Amino acid sequence: MSNYSLKAVDLSKNFGRRLIFKNLNFEIENCGVMGISGANGSGKSTLVKIIAGINSPSGGKIIHSSDGKEITYEKLHNYIGFVSPYLVLYEEFSAWENLDYFAKIRDVKFNNDKIEYLLNKFLLFDRKDDLVKTYSSGMKQRLKFIFALMHSPELIILDEPTSNLDSAGKDSVYKIIEEESKSSIVILASNEENDLMLCSKELKLENYKNNK
């Protein structure tokens, strides 16, 4: 059980002078699944990128804290796992090499058992030494889950996690979400009803668009 908490204070974002969302406030503690829904182009991906610290908000701030201490931007990346269709892994390396380099750059211990367990779970163990270039899009998506979970993050951000997956893959994703949400925070940005069923809390971006 972790003591991770995520808090958004008066978050707003505009692209140039176009408003994406405004006065967004929420708070999650310890664990649970929070869904983010909204039409295409409503800023779901922008919001999850801001939460992950990749984009900066135009106003307000996101506070990540662990055990009551705020996490600085320099260290944030090691607490976060991120999956999205627009994430690309290094195609010239094999799955195993990718994960190996990621662990080294992150400076976390490369946990052989855990990686093998995850590879088995996502049915990639037989192909772990093939170059990522040779993978199908569904396999790449599954590899991204391993990338997101390998360092046991306390905040897992999933942007349209079930895209490119067959029904078996979707089921295993749902299982993972259920499992992980017991010990960490999961943020799920999606439009699919099935995905949003899992959420204990839902954030509708339409509610944060008015200019008043």
Add this chain to the structure above:
Amino acid sequence: MQDLYQFLDKNAIYIVMIIVLIVWTGIFLYLFNIDKRIKNVEKEMNGDKNEK
């Protein structure tokens, strides 16, 4: 061309005139630029009114 050069060389005050002229041209170019920008703004404002 050679005559012009010699004339300017002897009557250096005209060089000063040319230089002042160049400076004013530059300032004018900037004014034209702003003028263009403001005209665009004006057009957009009027366009909005027509739509309403």
Add this chain to the structure above:
Amino acid sequence: MSSKAYALYKKDFYSELRTRYAINALVMFIIVAISVILFSIGNEKITQSLTSGLFWVVIFFSAMSGLARAFVSEEERGTSLTLHLIAAPSTIFSGKLLFNLILVFCMNIIIAILYAALFDSFIIKNFALFIVSFVLGNVGLATASTIIAAIISKAGAKGTLYPVLSFPILLPLILTAVQLTLLANQGASFGDAKFELAIVFCYDVIMLTGSYLLFDFVWKD
């Protein structure tokens, strides 16, 4: 911190070995540039100052074709988001800088050897001075090109923009480095070159701190 940057460098290094993103273009460029210069000189004797100028012309343009790759390749393949997720900006900057430094050193050592072999007037009389100025010049070149590569990777028209942006930034460095190479070829002592050495050293320090501080802004969208 340094181990992370080293890991990032190693990833870049092996990635480069597999994709040959920069190396092929670089090697071909060096060969083409030097042979064009040799053809245009023909049998004429050229002065030492011209040779040291041409030396840095080749280095400048080879750097143009190779160094921008560090960030542009990540951005083109869409992997910069992945980098975002696994490392802090300071790690990324240090790792990429290390990669560019190694690349610049390899490239310039090859150019220097080719020059010494092919040009009669390129005789280094004060070898120690040449090495010191060579190292300082390369550090400055790698630093300035790393931050500019980061800037253009986020902009459009990547290929054409790089020389345009880096030339004014590198101009003071290159002018001084040409001067230093000339002094080394003429056999001047360290005392004669202390002014130029100080300039290049200051340039390196200022560029390093400046780009290190500004990289956060470039990297974070």
Add this chain to the structure above:
Amino acid sequence: MFWKITLFILLAFVSVAGIAFPIVPVPHTWYEFPLIPGLKENAKIIFFHVPTAWLSAVAFFMSTLYSIKYLRKKNLDDDAKSYAAAQLGIIFCVLATITGAVWAKFAWGSYWSWDPRQTSIFALLLIYGAWFALRSSIESEEKRATLSAVYSIIAFLTVPFFVFIMPRIMIGLHPGSESIEGGKVIQTASPVVDFKMNGNMLAIFFLSLIGFTILYFWMWTIGYKSILIREKINKQSIRE
């Protein structure tokens, strides 16, 4: 309103004085300028050429200043101010280059001779050109503002180096310049190094500098305000 009238009077006076006041070997009254050996009448361009060079430097400095401010506050208005300053800067930079070249043709015999100051203004021109090229290649406003701000700060860091290394590499021909040889400061052999202005010439020179600086600030205010208004209207039209 008051300072606009003051500016008009100031610039009118400078223009009249700068062009019409006669140059005599030994000035007696306040409206006579001393003869400077080698420069003759075209010494008067100092009242119009130097302010343009000065303003291009001021504009560059201000552009960088607002870039820093933008990076700290992330307010797009600061980017507009920086852009307006740079726009004026490139215009004055081109003006300084052209007027200098025209004058150099008659004073030194060629339009361009890589004098340290010519080289410096050339470097400034390159920086401005690169800056605008960078801006035009980025679509998103925020990204454009951030990246161009970073670039202008880096470019600004290199400027002091030009000041130090140029006189080492080239011998100065420019009035008022000195060249360093063998570590010693010596005057060059060029005929114009004895560039000395007397009191009233100096006074008019500074009046002209002040006048052009005020003119610059006026133009800059109009420039950035027009950008801000345009963006405001764009924003409104998107919302409706």
